[in-house]
Amino acid sequence: MLVSLKWLSQYVDIEGLAPEELAEKITRSGIEVDAVIDRAQGMTNIVVGHVVSKEKHPEADKLNVCQVDVGEESLQQIVCGAPNVDAGQKVIVARPGAKLPGGIKIKKAKLRGQESNGMICSLQELGIEGRLVPKAYAEGIYVLPEDSVPGTDALELLGLRDTVLELGLTPNRSDALSMLGVAYEVAAILSTEVKLPEINYTASAEKAQDKLSLRVEDTAVNPLYAAKVVKNVKVAESPLWLQHYLMAAGVRPHNNVVDITNYILMEYGQPLHAFDYDSLGTGEIVTRHAAEGEKITTLDDQERTLQAHNFVITNGKEPVAVAGVMGGANSEVSDETTTVVIESAYFAGQSVRRTSKDLGLRSDSSARFEKGVDPNRVIPAAERAAQLLSELAGGEVLEGTVLVDELDKTPARVVVSPDFINTRLGMKISLEDMLSILERLQFEVEAANGLLIIDVPTRRQDIKIEEDIVEEIARLFGYDEIPTTLPESGEQVGGLTAYQEKRRIVRNVMEGAGLFQAVTYSLTSAAASQKYALKAEETTKLLMPMSEERSILRQSLIPHLVEAAAYNVARQIDSVALYEIGSVFLGQTAEGLPFEEEHLSLVLTGKWTDNAWQGEKKQVDFFVAKGIVEAVFAKLGLTERVSYVKASVDGLHPGRTAHVLLDGGVVGLIGQLHPAEQKQAGVKETYVAELDLLSILNASTEELVYTPVPRFPAMTRDIALELDRTTTAGEIAEIIKGAGTKLLKDVKVFDVYEGEKMAPGKKSVAFSLTYFDPERTLTDEEVVAAHNKVLKALEAAGAEIR
Template identity: 80%
Template structure:
């Protein structure tokens, strides 16, 4: 709900309070203000101009040279390309030095050699949304009324000196879907009164009943239907104040009749509809259920096929409107309309919601009927419409209202004790304070026999039970006044479980390595659900998915991380490093629910190091991804139990994929994205990894033992081995470690060579071996003996020492 403060001032006094302060008070009282929007957007130097003359630009067919008076005796030459500019118009002019939305600054300029001293503006150039601009001015400049004074403030004239509050309403607060509803709320907050519109207008001697008759064949769905008839209406543009209130509320102005119905929709929260009386081709209105398969062309020029449970308004023969949703094109108000029938009705919310959903047609009217309108405002809204049609359209209102009324307008009564309220809130609010709050809310209340007897106004259809009154008292008294207390028995201070603590370590490692956390959807498409999965199980699908891309619970985190990387790269973020900790969903438990398993996934693309000053650049590669995984296992105390094997996963490069093993069991995968997958995602070289975090964190670890700094020296020996190219270095490392026994402390690969100086199909892998005994200095003989055992084991494995 968009609330113009200039409009709100018509009903409640908000002078002297800053918009930001008012927004804070409204938020603290229970209705969240999502945004405070300054419609002027800091614009300056925007004035009214009078187009004195217009001539074609000598060197441009679509440009015009205009002489524009922007003040007494101040005529400026301005080049304008708008198709609707004409001599004699009053227009909006941004003078040199003006600042417009989007950081646009207006300067003197030459256009095709002709000087221009400003800009004639459209509403869109002033920051008004195109969907709310009147269609007559949607593709050109905005033309002001003839009485606009050149040089005066154009922003004031077009309603842009205004602040709009955007309210984020919850479904129960349908009363705030109207300006009067918001006024009641603000008045309660500020302890002020609400000024309701005064309704008074002349009527003719003729009776509305002589023009139209009303009947309903579905009184359960339409218990109240009222029709007023207004003759001799003159269709024209609405006055500026009405147009700009509507635009501030996000509604496009059309003509004075339609605008009046929309104005009252926003003012009272009561949808109205205007029929062209002559187009009805009947002197009766019948409300009934549609015939199965019956058709109607609605105001959006779409043909709709109706079901037998859809409520329609008819002229006794054919539908002229879908009740509560949208009118029909066959009775639309046009420029030729002279007599108008105003419909004000109460429609069942469930029926409107069902029809709206089936027809795929939502409107401001249907949104309000669905949530429930105030039954006591239906007839008031009709009277207000008659008044405005008389004032703004020159209409002659016929006497009386043609009415079918079986609607119960009795307010809901709630009886609650002050003790009940205080017990629920844990507070001690006095009876006088409670009564004051309820009176500020304009609830009829009586205190008797220790009870509060409350008749909630019908505009507040969310007030039904005792707890609703508790909430009203609490939010107006102030949620921040509720004392903070701990529940009884809370003697122990909470803390993280071991699993949570380790999960936090995982995140710290990822972020310490420079990765940013991503949070992606748990739902994916059926095609991607099992892609890159460590384990493939039965998938879980939604019965009613919102889209084809969100039908199935995922079994891998990698696909959505690749999407996130692609999204960022497409927006010029050339280097992306992301990680996600989240659940995958595998098969079903004994309770027929999907089994959740927490995983960690990473995606890397672009540069890993980019120090331009030192001229140092390094792209991500397989070993960067592997290094991050190794660092994680090291931090978790599992580095001596993890190993890597060559792996194969659909979608990953066959020569750059490794399976991660913990105690010999598969817990993850690391790999480069296959070129075909990179092409689909429009990515350069990209590497991914996914680990079964649940298995890794739950792996038992030995208690951390600290060793003193060694007093004895280490001895290193290097070996260069000639191996088949298909032989994995990890396999050879395991042979070395197995043969080195207790003296071998560390084994590292420090060189791999494949080239001319080695036999085809072979490679040279160099290892550095470190021998050490913490209790003594090793002798050369001991090291040689241990090293010879390693060499013997290598020879038996087929490795040849170079």
């Protein structure tokens, strides 16, 4: 919303208040001022000129040599290239020494041998956007009214000695989409009064009802329709003050009739439309739903096809306007128009929004209807338009208003206690201050039985509940006045929960390992909803999904991470390492809601190491993924309680997949995507992992105890075992750990061999065993005794020592 302070001053006293100071007060009260715009833009020495004569430039066909009266003793010669310059015109002249927007300075010059003492200006050269300049002057200079006095300040005449505030309105503050709405806001801030326009005119003896009939077929969509009839209208240019108020508000002037409707749109916030009475042809207005496939050509000369739920204004036969959105070209006011029908109506915002969206057509009118107009301004806006048509277009207003009115204009009532307000704000505002603020807002209020009974004006349709009143009190009392206090927590100190701390540890591990965090959709398709799920529970489906691809809540993070990896690979990023911490949704809680369980998932593809200058390259493999998972458990202090077992999971490689066990229960999986899945996704060898973070982070851990650096040496023994190919190294490692005495501190696999020297169906696995006692140096005999126990356990398990 663009607010001209010169225009605003007609309704509220802001004299003596600097624009920047007013902008600061408005911003602090809750409506942000995005910009303070000086329309003069530092321009100087811009005056009114009178073109006394015009002659063709002897050396240039497109230039004219003009003798211009600028209020001095002698005429000034100015060379001008505008196609519409002519003798007798009053024009805008930038004198030598003048400054124009963009840092342009005007100097005396010679153009093709002819002296030029200044420049005759267009509005664009004064910094006015081309889209706001009247079409008649879009390609040339601007012509001032004949009564303009040469030598006087052109900027003052054009209304450019003005400041415009650009308001960044939130959707709930539709009341401030009008000058009167802003005036009420400023008056409340400054504790002053609002001066409403005085509406008075002399109506003719002829009655509007004799000239026009009206029928509304659906009062739910159109509960109020008012029409004024004005005859003997003379369509012409608007007065200069009206044109420049509109341009300051970002509206292009057209003619006096259209400009009056736009002026009242900006003044009252009430959309109006002017019909050419003779073009209606029937003397009748009927508002109704459109017929399916019915067509109308709107004012932008576009033919539009309507649907049955679109609402239209008709002449009883065909549409002449799309209700609340835009008028039709078949009833447009033209230079030949003599009788005008002014429409002021209330249309349901939902209907206007749907129609606007259907047609891909938004307008200032539709924006206001969608957000809600003041029902008590509909008829006054029509009367104001009739007054201005009488004053500015010489119109004769017919007596009465053609009216259908079934609109409820009852103000909303909100009852709230002062204690409720103070409790919500955490401060103590006196009852007198509350009453003062509400009276400044011009809310009718009564204090009774410890309550405030408030009748909210219909212009403030955003005020519905107690909390809305709290907000109004707070913003006008001053957000800066709300005291800052620390929470009264007693002995408690704020901080992260143990779960939150562990989650941060996990995130740090992931990012320390070089993975990037991803955030993917919680909604997925039916086919992917349970893919790779650690627990397959009942799925949760949306009642009204936007698409089948986003219709069910996920039970695994992996599918969308694979999609993210594939997206990157398709764009020539061949090495991808992503992780996500997010919720999966499993079954239902006792309250009927899906149970959320936080998971950690990762996806790896491409190179893990690529140091070209060292000739070092390493592709991602199963053990890279497993190493990252192991790092998580190591940081959480759970390594000793975690094991890995071979697993079979649909969509993962049958020989490179493992379940992760914590205290014997499955809490995750690691694996390579099945080759078929990789091909479908368009990726090469890709590894994934997923962990049930909720279970892992809630697992109890013992307090971390640090041990000193060993003073005594450890001793190692290596064993090479011949095993069946189906026997996993993990199974053998568990046997070794179980048989080892307290001296056995570590077991590691360091070699696996399945070559030609092995018997069919056999493999060789080599382990390194570490023996250590922190209190003394072990003897060879002690290590041999402990190691023999391990060898016997392995032989009993069927392992052959090589």
